[in-house]
Amino acid sequence: MSDSLTPQAAIAPFLRAGPPPDRTTAEGWQDWRRMRGTFVPAPRMTADQYAALSPRKRALYDLHRTATHVNLALQRTPMSDKVSALMSTRLRNNALDFEPGTRDGLMISGGGFQGKTATACEVAAEFEAVWRELHQQLLPPPVPGTRDLMVPVVYCKTPVRATPKGLCQAILDFFGEPHPKTLHLLIRSVREALKAHRSTALILDDITRLRMHRESDQDTLDLIRDLMDMNVTLVLIGVGP
Template sequence: MTGTRSHDDPPACLPPRAKIAELILGSHPPRDTYLGWQHYRTHCGLLVPAPPISPRQWATTPEDRQADYDLYRQLTNANLPLQDTPMHNKVGKLIRRRLSGNTMKHDDPTRAGVMVSGWGNYGKTASVCSAGAVFEDEWRDLHSYLNPGALPGTRDLHAPVVYVSTPVTATPKSLCMSILGFFRAPVRKTATLPELVGQVANSLHDHGVKALILDDISRLRMHRADDQDVLDLMRAFMSLDVTLILSGVNIPGIGLLREANWNKKTRRWEMPQLESTRIHGLEVTQTEHRFELIELDRFRYTTPAQIQAVINHLKGIERHLRLLNAKEGMLTGGTMPEYLMRRTGGVVGLVGRLLEDGAQEAMDSGKELIDEGLLDEIVLRRDEPEQPPNEPAIPATPVTVGKKPPQPKRHRNTVLDDHGPVRATGS
């Protein structure tokens, strides 16, 4: 019929080459600056995936546009969307609850904070930043995109959320410099620590900051005096009408909250009593009572709810990937979910990396489909999965109860032994 478009016609919604090049080559300012955070907040999740087409459609597309489409779907496959996993939702729910309560307080001099702990590739930064961006959108909308605390006649930037990475060599001065660097505020080289702290306090107030995200907090080590001073400074910030959100690897194990233990019954981290409390009877009012600690977990595959969460996550990735021979159930059918769990240990970041690399390999090889055979060729470097706090550790080799393993016999050194007189030979 004249004027109708067949399903096998070339795609008409493919953006021009200049737009695709802009998406790939466009620079992104650092997230730990005001401009970078605003770019992240306003662009997160807005990438429009490449239109799905069939192999016949691709074959009937002009050669120059085939290259454009392949480039566009490479971009699509490399940018998997952030999904609502149970772990992500747990972090977002706690942060929203804490920010909602803290922003409504009037007389409480200290704002309670949040600590998000987890191992590498568990999605800590992505979950924390996403929750911060959602809060800022809602806060700006509530106040008609104006700073409710701005002074008349001023033009201070309105920054409800500040994102800063903890300095590698953390000192109170370097932390203050990092926070001021978020606003690109001028700082005197000869400024003293009290002057820097005062400037930070004024900046947080003048810019209407309600949430201060400090990422990579696990860089702090409590055996260093400077790091202890940094922790004291962060606690001081909690009295500035600002909610602190700290994110890092294995926070209970680095001494930031003292060595914590996981209680299986209450499913909470519990801090042992301070020595000073046992001796002097002082009340514990340190970091652990000012923060709510949440442990980011990985995917599990035991209960029906856990299995369904994995399937839902893989369905989301499957819908997003652009491969010409992709079919429904490519990632969720057969033994593929179990295979992916075995290869990645359920770590969400490793699942994404394996499938991104698999999609690239599928395109390069011309297979245009992800299966277990193709993923077997992908080298995924990962350590042994960390033992979850609510499951018993399983030793690598069985230990015999009541018997010590046999010790290898040690050979005796006979170099200095006296072997007696040398026997005479022949007469």
């Protein structure tokens, strides 16, 4: 590599414009889905090539190399391949099930920093890409003058205090919907939002904030069971054995 860098490299293309996308909103999820996999790692360079760089270009290269280290691609493992295959199949099968009733969900557990969320989100993004392409080819376009927002995948984090109201509010926040005052209206708004946006997958992260043995959390467990009856594939992600 010579001391001359391309115009693109000279302006540090590895720097992100603005904050990272917030996957807990519909817009943020789409931003992440479109930008994932676009990072270009720093090129490999010999010691002589590195020494030949000017101080400024060497500093830029060091920054690019640092960005490469902190943005490493997700490494596939036999376990992640198994989870990906199972989740992909379940999302596809449930999306093609036109009968009302409970959909089989999926719980992904394991130790911290093992790629559970990254794996699940990647599978969901791949499914959404295919699902959107099918809808564009087979279904009529939106009626002019109307707002037809299709949201196949919904990603939420379980609230710190996992009450039924808090969980419903987290789901409505993803769509940018207002919060009704009563639990009954909250649940109805969640049901209507999932239906109106043609959502087929609902991912609830940090589900271990919900204590299965705690009596006060039983209502939230009942709500989660109800979500499985809303024609979406429920994917729960949490740290556990």
